[in-house]
Amino acid sequence: MKLSPDETIFWQHGFITINLTIVTTWAIMLILVAVSVLITRKLKTGIHISRWQCILEMLITFMNDQIKEVGLNHPEEYIGFIGTLFLFIGTANICIILPWYEAPTGSLSTTAALAISVFMAVPFFGIMKSGLPGYLKSYLKPTFIMLPFNLISEISRTLALAVRLFGNIMSGGMIVAILLSITPLIFPIVMKALGLLTGMVQAYIFSILATVYIAGAVEGARKSEKTKAITTK
Template sequence: MMSSPLVSETLFRLGPLPISKAVAVTWLLMLALAGGSWLLTRRLGLRPSKGQVLLELLVATLDEQIRATMQVAPGRYRALFGTLFLFILAANWSGLVPGLEPPTANLETDAVLALIVLVASIGFGIASQGLRGYLRTFAEPSWVMIPLNIVEQLTRTFSLVVRLFGNIMSGVFVLGIALSLAGLLVPIPFMALDLLTGAIQAYIFSVLAMVFVGAAVEGPASPPSASKE
């Protein structure tokens, strides 16, 4: 992958729709994640199997992270943040499969993820505080801060895009360069580094999304409290 990372290559077309590589890989990942989830959750029981224990550990850890970061019950937010984490992790690690490019190395995919976080923070903020209450948070601590708060909303969304895109795209580039220069064994450390970077970026993106949504839900001046699920 030595073409420009800022250009989305069309893989094929479905009628008038141009299907890019990122979309195609995303479909594969969706299929794998949804299919795997269906397979693993078909036979859940009160006496858990090893696979069920792992799933419950994943969900429990996610709930604990949401509870610790947002100071709220995790029920309403579990699906969003869990999906963001699993999708970004799977997307980041998909670059290690020969022939696939990580969708998160594509600017549109990262932009979509960041926009979803932005929309979720607005939606959960309004649902939690009401429209006036949510809009009033932009005037905290003073109405003078309204422009700055609006800019903050946009810049932090932009920072989510740039952080994820830059880290994953650079990893893909480094791995491509190493492969083209050194052959078989030299890229292995870079691939391991990509695994670590991919996991860390998935975690960072998810936690930052929790922080942004949590700030919108709680409001800037309200003390942290744990509500019932």
């Protein structure tokens, strides 16, 4: 029994491996981009808009609002990263209703990749906002004694992100697979429905946590800036 879509390998040449995870990811990317292009191609700026545009706008406005609620004041700067996280994970998890589909988020490699992306994005946005010294200083808050703990928390939360998503999605797929062997009718459908819900919740949690981490970095940098400004005054 395969636990991860990584184990389904289509082509391998030394280190380079094209497995089901990568292929499914490409497919999802293609769908997302194609849908975006199709809808945004006919965007209207008038009062009457198409239903697809309306759905898209609702989605993006919702994401913007969420980012803002967390504490990032210019959501349009972060929506590219956070929104893509949510859309990718959400789409990947929704697609579990398709038969023979295996979510790429059920692979620890993918979730690790996403967690590493967040791990990279947090200092990126922090440095972009307040420069490298300002960002690095945030690791010494409240005192330099906290530096190792801050570093540990940075790494552990990345690990937690990766494992949480992987565990949830993989477990969902596992449960369905196990239930199929026990009660092949009806019950797996219920579990699939539940899987859809957990999938969406996980997508939301993953994006929100990423936002919180980024917001923490940006906020910490801003605070240090503020104190700096006050002391210079």
